[in-house]
Amino acid sequence: MASLMQDLSAAASAAFEAMGLEARWGDIRRSDKPELADFQCNGAMGAAKKAGKIPRDVAAEVAAALKENDMVLSAEVAGPGFINIRVSDDALAARAEAVRGEKMAGAEGASDPQVTVIDFGGPNVAKPMHVGHLRSAVIGDTLRRLLTFLGDQVTGDVHLGDWGLQMGHLVTELQDEQPGLIYFDADFTGPYPEEPPVTIDDLARMYPAASAKAKDDPARLERSQKAVAELQAGRPGYRALLKHFIDVSVAALKIDYEFLNVHFDLWKGESDVDDLIPDLVEQFKRAGLAEEDGGAVIVRIARDSDKKEMPPVMLINSRGGTGYHTTDLATIMDRMETLQPTPQRMLYVVDQRQALHFEQVFRAAEMVGLIDEGRLEHIGFGTVNGPDGKPFKTREGGVLRLADLNAMALEEAQKKIAEAGKLPEDMGAEEREEVAASVALAALRFSDLMNTRTTNYVFDLDKFTSFEGKTGPYLLYAAVRVKSLLRRAEADGNEAGDIAIGHDAERALVLQLDNFAFACLQAREKRMPHVLCEHLYNLAQAFSSFYSALPIASESDATLRASRLGLASAVLKQLETGLDLLGIRVPERM
Numbered sequence: 001m002a003s004l005m006q007d008l009s010a011a012a013s014a015a016f017e018a019m020g021l022e023a024r025w026g027d028i029r030r031s032d033k034p035e036l037a038d039f040q041c042n043g044a045m046g047a048a049k050k051a052g053k054i055p056r057d058v059a060a061e062v063a064a065a066l067k068e069n070d071m072v073l074s075a076e077v078a079g080p081g082f083i084n085i086r087v088s089d090d091a092l093a094a095r096a097e098a099v100r101g102e103k104m105a106g107a108e109g110a111s112d113p114q115v116t117v118i119d120f121g122g123p124n125v126a127k128p129m130h131v132g133h134l135r136s137a138v139i140g141d142t143l144r145r146l147l148t149f150l151g152d153q154v155t156g157d158v159h160l161g162d163w164g165l166q167m168g169h170l171v172t173e174l175q176d177e178q179p180g181l182i183y184f185d186a187d188f189t190g191p192y193p194e195e196p197p198v199t200i201d202d203l204a205r206m207y208p209a210a211s212a213k214a215k216d217d218p219a220r221l222e223r224s225q226k227a228v229a230e231l232q233a234g235r236p237g238y239r240a241l242l243k244h245f246i247d248v249s250v251a252a253l254k255i256d257y258e259f260l261n262v263h264f265d266l267w268k269g270e271s272d273v274d275d276l277i278p279d280l281v282e283q284f285k286r287a288g289l290a291e292e293d294g295g296a297v298i299v300r301i302a303r304d305s306d307k308k309e310m311p312p313v314m315l316i317n318s319r320g321g322t323g324y325h326t327t328d329l330a331t332i333m334d335r336m337e338t339l340q341p342t343p344q345r346m347l348y349v350v351d352q353r354q355a356l357h358f359e360q361v362f363r364a365a366e367m368v369g370l371i372d373e374g375r376l377e378h379i380g381f382g383t384v385n386g387p388d389g390k391p392f393k394t395r396e397g398g399v400l401r402l403a404d405l406n407a408m409a410l411e412e413a414q415k416k417i418a419e420a421g422k423l424p425e426d427m428g429a430e431e432r433e434e435v436a437a438s439v440a441l442a443a444l445r446f447s448d449l450m451n452t453r454t455t456n457y458v459f460d461l462d463k464f465t466s467f468e469g470k471t472g473p474y475l476l477y478a479a480v481r482v483k484s485l486l487r488r489a490e491a492d493g494n495e496a497g498d499i500a501i502g503h504d505a506e507r508a509l510v511l512q513l514d515n516f517a518f519a520c521l522q523a524r525e526k527r528m529p530h531v532l533c534e535h536l537y538n539l540a541q542a543f544s545s546f547y548s549a550l551p552i553a554s555e556s557d558a559t560l561r562a563s564r565l566g567l568a569s570a571v572l573k574q575l576e577t578g579l580d581l582l583g584i585r586v587p588e589r590m
């Protein structure tokens, strides 16, 4: 069953069309004056202006058509041509029943489902993830969940950064530390030992060390550059090391992602598309798009209409190596050739500051025909800042590792839970741990997602973990509260029953439930998870008003009591479904 908002929109659109006007004027929104109306339609003014008609006349005709509809209690023209609509109690009750009974808790699949790759996470081998990687992981994973929920066929790819100069640094640093390793033998061909020669801590230490040395020492830099070139050319010992580095890194990455409830379908990386590069370059050459430039091969992508400078794409650098542009292009080729069904869209959830890179890559990919135009989207996001408004740093001024951030969130969650004294006395240690992990997860994910994706936000763990305000823990607590209300009622022999609507607080609550379908579709269309966060927060608030306005389990009339419990289960269903889309786990009790 479609939402009331969608049904009303369809009816209003049909009425506009019957008058020879465009269907889009029939868009229905929640009323911004709930004391006057449930929904409103503002299209008559625009439609009339375009058609040279009188707005109130157009509105009156649409209102008359709406009144024909069973679910409409009243439809009235107001002011210059607004239409104020009230829906019937029966329509609201049926809607609440649908939310409670339907798999999607009142949401509707998208009308244009797409085969979509979401490229997110983007961690780099050897460089530990930092707070900047949080956003890509959380926003990307949420879009993955949301789009899948709405019917898109989604593949989430972590796209490891494992091809740059950092790999050369690791090789040379390891060579200095353990020169005797067989990987360095010029005639090494494998097989290589199963045991990796480094741990994740080694990697975390070696990369910054080598990179610092290379800064002051051109010879050291040159060695690392040469090592990458040899690695890229396929030197077996170095390729074996690369595989070790990747394995060790991935094992560590999985721990951090698991904590954040972030999941990927593919664990591919830049190095995986190495063998496609010759073919890629060939395609650009055949199309007459590749240009020789001082030993490098470049693709000019600038257009006359450009307002800013558009440097060319670098396919092969003057040392014969390949970099970030090349691997991204080859990855598009790989996805188009290997994924089944063929992707129709690729979304890149990456820091806004990489906008130029993606503009360059997308243009080149479209020019050479790797994919149709307009199918590659950069889903950029703002930075996570400290209280000083600059990108977040540790107290010592270094970058904060994601693993440490997760640990801090867990600790803060434990503190907040203890302060609130919320957990039941009889709860065992293991369950307490799980609850704390859920609160930390809710805090981190919700506070990141509730901010408009494109803006920066200030990282404030104290605020994020609070049970009050617009926070993840507040929403968790709201959901758990409904859960325990229903559980207690059931234990007392009070089952949920048929839903009937009679009271204002009930109406308001169902109208909020009805908004879920729109919020999900809107969040998908704009790639903006905060729209869904906003909806869930409003739903929790509407439940809270309902809860304080009316008795639920303590209602003395059995039919009313069963109805209100039914309404509460509809709310729980939608809250849990929505929180799951945000990647937030709801504990059984807390």
Ligand code: ARG
Residues within 6 Å of the ligand: 119, 121, 122, 123, 124, 159, 160, 161, 328, 348, 350
């Ligand atoms: N590894 C990159 C970085 O840390 C992000 C990768 C984003 N994805 C992509 N296909 N380029 O900056």
